[in-house]
Amino acid sequence: MSALLVIDRLRVRYDTRDVLRALSLEVARGELVALMGPSGVGKTTALRAIAALQPFAEGQIVVDGFALAPGPVPPESRLVVLRRRVGLVFQAHALFEHLTALDNVTLAMRYVLGKRRPEAEAVATKLLSELDVGTRAGAWPRQLSGGEAQRVSIARALACDPALLLMDEPTAALDPARRTALGATLRRLCEQGRGLLVSTHDAEFARAHADRVVSLSPS
Amino acid sequence: MIAALALCLAAVQRPAQPVLVWGGDAEGGAPFVEADPADPSRVRGFDVEVAERIARGLGGDRRAQFLQVQWSNIDQSVERGDFTLGLSGVEDTPARRARHAVTLPYFEFREVLAVRPADTAGIHGLADLRGRRVATLGSTIAYDLLMQARDSTGVLPISYDDDVHPYGDLVSGRVDAVLLDHIIAQRALRRRGGSGFVILDQPVAIGHYVGVLAHSNAILRDSIDAVLREAMHDGSLEQIFRRWNVWDDTQRTFFERVLQTSERAGGVASTTPVQALAYLPSLARAAVVTLLVSILSMALAVVVGLALASGRVYGSTLVRVGTTIYIEIIRGTPLLLQLFVIYYGLAGVVRLPAFLAAVLALGLNYAAYEAEIYRGALEAVPRIQLEAARTLGLSELQILRLVRGPQALRYALAPMTNDFVALLKDSALVSVITVVELTKETAIYATNVGSWVVPGALCAVVYLAMSLPLSRLARRLERRWKTP
Numbered sequence: 082m083s084a085l086l087v088i089d090r091l092r093v094r095y096d097t098r099d100v101l102r103a104l105s106l107e108v109a110r111g112e113l114v115a116l117m118g119p120s121g122v123g124k125t126t127a128l129r130a131i132a133a134l135q136p137f138a139e140g141q142i143v144v145d146g147f148a149l150a151p152g153p154v155p156p157e158s159r160l161v162v163l164r165r166r167v168g169l170v171f172q173a174h175a176l177f178e179h180l181t182a183l184d185n186v187t188l189a190m191r192y193v194l195g196k197r198r199p200e201a202e203a204v205a206t207k208l209l210s211e212l213d214v215g216t217r218a219g220a221w222p223r224q225l226s227g228g229e230a231q232r233v234s235i236a237r238a239l240a241c242d243p244a245l246l247l248m249d250e251p252t253a254a255l256d257p258a259r260r261t262a263l264g265a266t267l268r269r270l271c272e273q274g275r276g277l278l279v280s281t282h283d284a285e286f287a288r289a290h291a292d293r294v295v296s297l298s299p300s
Numbered sequence: 301m302i303a304a305l306a307l308c309l310a311a312v313q314r315p316a317q318p319v320l321v322w323g324g325d326a327e328g329g330a331p332f333v334e335a336d337p338a339d340p341s342r343v344r345g346f347d348v349e350v351a352e353r354i355a356r357g358l359g360g361d362r363r364a365q366f367l368q369v370q371w372s373n374i375d376q377s378v379e380r381g382d383f384t385l386g387l388s389g390v391e392d393t394p395a396r397r398a399r400h401a402v403t404l405p406y407f408e409f410r411e412v413l414a415v416r417p418a419d420t421a422g423i424h425g426l427a428d429l430r431g432r433r434v435a436t437l438g439s440t441i442a443y444d445l446l447m448q449a450r451d452s453t454g455v456l457p458i459s460y461d462d463d464v465h466p467y468g469d470l471v472s473g474r475v476d477a478v479l480l481d482h483i484i485a486q487r488a489l490r491r492r493g494g495s496g497f498v499i500l501d502q503p504v505a506i507g508h509y510v511g512v513l514a515h516s517n518a519i520l521r522d523s524i525d526a527v528l529r530e531a532m533h534d535g536s537l538e539q540i541f542r543r544w545n546v547w548d549d550t551q552r553t554f555f556e557r558v559l560q561t562s563e564r565a566g567g568v569a570s571t572t573p574v575q576a577l578a579y580l581p582s583l584a585r586a587a588v589v590t591l592l593v594s595i596l597s598m599a600l601a602v603v604v605g606l607a608l609a610s611g612r613v614y615g616s617t618l619v620r621v622g623t624t625i626y627i628e629i630i631r632g633t634p635l636l637l638q639l640f641v642i643y644y645g646l647a648g649v650v651r652l653p654a655f656l657a658a659v660l661a662l663g664l665n666y667a668a669y670e671a672e673i674y675r676g677a678l679e680a681v682p683r684i685q686l687e688a689a690r691t692l693g694l695s696e697l698q699i700l701r702l703v704r705g706p707q708a709l710r711y712a713l714a715p716m717t718n719d720f721v722a723l724l725k726d727s728a729l730v731s732v733i734t735v736v737e738l739t740k741e742t743a744i745y746a747t748n749v750g751s752w753v754v755p756g757a758l759c760a761v762v763y764l765a766m767s768l769p770l771s772r773l774a775r776r777l778e779r780r781w782k783t784p
Contacts, residue, residue: 134687157695164693175688179706179781189692192702241693 085110085245085276086131091140093126100126103140106295108245108276113267115287116280118297124280125172127297128247131278132169133160145244164193168238172249174230176222182209182233183218189240208236212266227254235266246270248279252286264290318362320355322511323378324348324388325371327462331483331544332389333366346544347387350406353536354385354511357527372439372743375400376752379514385524386512389481391441396512399751401521404528405508406537407546408554409481411442413500414470414488420498423477430454432476435466435734439744441507442479447582458654458734459744464488465644469734471496472647474654479504483546508554532559579745579755586741587762593658593737594724594766600663601723602716605670612675614696623671630668636729638665643733658730666723673715677708710781717774721767738762 086108093101101123108114116124129135131142133154142149147162149155157164176185186205190196196204209215212232217225225233231251238246248267252260260283267277267290281287287294324333326343333345343366355364367383374386375396385403390396392405413434415423422428426449434449436442438459446457458475460466466478467488478485478497485499513521531537532555541547611623630638642664643657652660681704689699731740742759746752 132691134690157690161693164691167691169688169691171684171688173684175682175684177685177688177703177707179703179710188702189694192698193693237688237692 084108085112085145086278087141087143088127088131089141089143091127091130091137091142093123093130093135093137101130101137101297104297105140106278108278110244110274110276111271112292113271113277113279113290115291115294116278116297117282117284117287117294119282119299122297122299124282124297125249128169128249128278128280131245131247132167133163134169165241166244168241168243168246170231170234170238170246170248170251172251172253174222174234176225176230176234176237178222180222181218182214182220182222182225182229182236185222185233186236186240189237194241205236205240208239209233212236213262228259231255231263232266239270243275245276245278248277250280250282252281252283260286261289318360319365320351320358320362320385321365321367321383322351322354322385322387323367323369323374323383324351324386325374326368328371328388329464329487331487331546346407346540346546347389349540349543350511350531350537351385351387353531353540354524354527357530358523375512378512381514384513384517384520389483389509390512392508392510393441396510400515401513401518403511403513403521404525404558405510405554406528406532407509407541408550409483409507409509410503410550411445411479411505411507412482412485412503414467414478414480414485414497415476415500416470416473416496417498419476420500424500425502426455426479426504427453429477432456433458433474434477434479435460435469435475436479437461437463437466438731438736438740440480441505442481443744445505446479459731459736459740460734461732467492467497468644472651474647474651481507529559579741582741583738583745583758583762586736586738587766589735590724590727590738591766593655593662593727593730593735594720596659597662597666597727598720598723600659601666601670601719604664604667605674608667608671609674609678610700612671613678614700627668627671630665631672635661635665635726636732639729639733654730654734657733658727658735662723662727662730666719669719670716673712673719674708677711678704680711681707710778713774713778713781717771720770724767724770725763 084107086106088104088106091101091104092099104123104127106114106116116127118124126135130137130149131144133149136153137151139151141151144163145166147166149163176182177188180188183202183205186208187198187201190201190204191198206215206218209218209232212235214229214232214236217229217233222230222233231254235248251263255263264286267279271277279291324343324347326333326335328334331345332347333343336342336344348364348366351364351366355362369377369382369386371388374388374390377383378386379400392402396402413423413425426434426445429449430453433456434446435458436446438461443457443459446455449455450457458466463480463484466475466480469475470478471492482499482503489497489499511524513524528537537555538547538551541551608623608627611619615623639658639661642661643652643654646652685703685707686699689703694702727737728739731737736744738759742755746755
């Protein structure tokens with residue numbers, strides 16, 4: 082298996098404090114890797130660094146051949162390749178409040194990929210259906226339950242068909258039945274050839290669904 | 301301390317010399333009433349001396365005490381009892397006679413036209429000014445004459461709040477003629493060293509200055525009339541006018557006429573409903589001006605405000621500092637001052653038409669407030685929404701257009717509506733640069749009918765009719781945009 086994501090000795094500092102020190106990991110295509118550790122250990126920070134929302138001090142991040150170097154986050158114009166390869170699902174979902182579920186998913190297809198509206202809507206409808214929220218396409222984010230919002234958020238992240246999907250604490254607000262369903266969904270995404278890096282402090286979920294577990298311990 | 305207080309009280313309680321409190325506007329200046337250059341706490345002018353002569357004539361060692369009042373408010377103030385006698389180039393009009401107790405006329409003035417020297421060959425009267433801009437002081441006989449001339453010969457009346465700027469604007473070409481009292485015209489010409497414009501010989505009309513008292517004060521008025529007659533007889537009035545260089549032969553014949561007849565000049569007329577109705581078209585026109593000024597200013601304010609807010613949120617340090625300085629200067633200085641600077645201050649560089657200057661001043665002023673609203677709204681959009689947009693690959697501009705802007709607009713809508721309603725009312729200020737809008741037209745209307753009740757109520761109704769639908773529209777938009 083070829084590595085889709087390679088993180089090499091990543092070090093992130095907030096002011097004078099190290100949030101992450103020498104994190105190294107790899108995610109291959111078709112592989113689901115769980116990033117484990119207690120709260121505050123830097124799981125979210127690691128995902129944000131990979132998604133180029135967060136500068137890092139040392140180390141290197143390479144996504145499918147695209148390398149991020151230490152220092153300030155580059156301007157968006159230099160991140161076009163990375164953005165097409167990495168999708169991120171926020172723990173708080175962060176759906177656009179002024180758009181319906183469907184429009185949340187079509188936005189990037191229309192304005193980044195340049196798809197026409199009917200085409201984008203067809204893809205979005207299919208994605209939402211596959212994630213079991215096809216009937217909620219016309220709903221506003223505030224009308225969605227936590228689980229529904231999460232699945233719409235996954236659909237939005239998948240809209241531009243990224244090879245690597247990052248998920249921040251996806252099980253945090255789910256009941257056991259939903260957690261199992263989510264595991265199945267993620268597995269299906271792996272089978273499509275994507276790499277998944279999922280941060281969680283839920284050991285049971287990690288054991289049940291992840292191919293590999295990377296544990297972070299407080300530094 | 302207590303002793304000092306007691307002393308003050310004693311001073312207040314001591315029976316004072318009887319006074320005749322009279323009201324006038326020192327902003328009107330010489331030769332009527334002006335602040336004494338030697339002692340600005342005192343006033344001087346022929347009206348000041350006429351008031352002193354009247355006070356003396358009323359006997360009992362009376363002295364005249366001046367009270368400053370805005371010229372256009374003299375009638376209302378005298379009726380309220382702020383002072384006993386209004387005297388400051390107050391004109392003898394039928395409406396004034398109907399509403400108040402008016403003294404004998406004590407001075408005869410001519411309404412004269414002033415034009416630029418190059419125009420003297422072609423302009424001999426109002427009839428030659430079809431389609432030309434003719435300036436005057438609002439709420440005067442001259443203004444009424446111009447309004448009549450607008451309907452009959454098609455001149456374009458321009459109303460000013462003062463009698464100095466019309467002549468400046470005549471010289472600079474903003475207006476084509478000025479119609480005002482000959483004293484005012486001569487004074488303006490003297491100030492310009494006798495050049496810049498020419499006063500036409502042939503008067504457009506003749507008018508008289510009178511004193512005005514409250515309607516209920518007719519007995520005192522009769523006493524004052526007796527004093528005025530005496531002053532015409534004994535030559536003291538002539539001396540006053542000579543001292544102020546406003547005496548000429550027409551006054552002599554005018555005095556003789558007054559003394560021959562015991563009747564007061566000028567007919568008595570009242571404001572009939574027909575006259576009141578005649579103002580409705582003017583009010584409607586003025587309301588349209590208010591609405592136009594407000595809409596255009598707001599459009600400008602929104603565009604400039606967006607640019608300023610973007611500069612503050614997205615700009616380089618230099619741009620941020622520049623926009624901040626602009627916003628603070630505009631917010632920190634009075635709108636009235638900005639209006640004057642743009643209209644009169646810039647006149648040397650660019651001579652803006654009054655309407656354009658009004659829209660510019662209001663628009664640029666409100667832009668500063670809009671900018672702060674938009675900046676606040678942009679910064680209120682949660683950062684995670686912007687990060688989510690970035691991870692999708694949208695460019696900064698797309699994020700602003702598709703995510704941050706639409707969300708910020710919802711936060712901005714309520715304060716924006718607020719501002720527009722405020723602007724609608726602030727637009728009344730532009731009358732100081734000759735744009736006759738709703739409030740100004742109402743003031744003219746009120747002065748002419750001698751009461752604020754009907755004009756004020758009408759004006760309020762029109763303002764409400766414009767602002768209430770706006771608030772409704774904003775609430776509807778807010779409801780529609782508010783996702784459940």
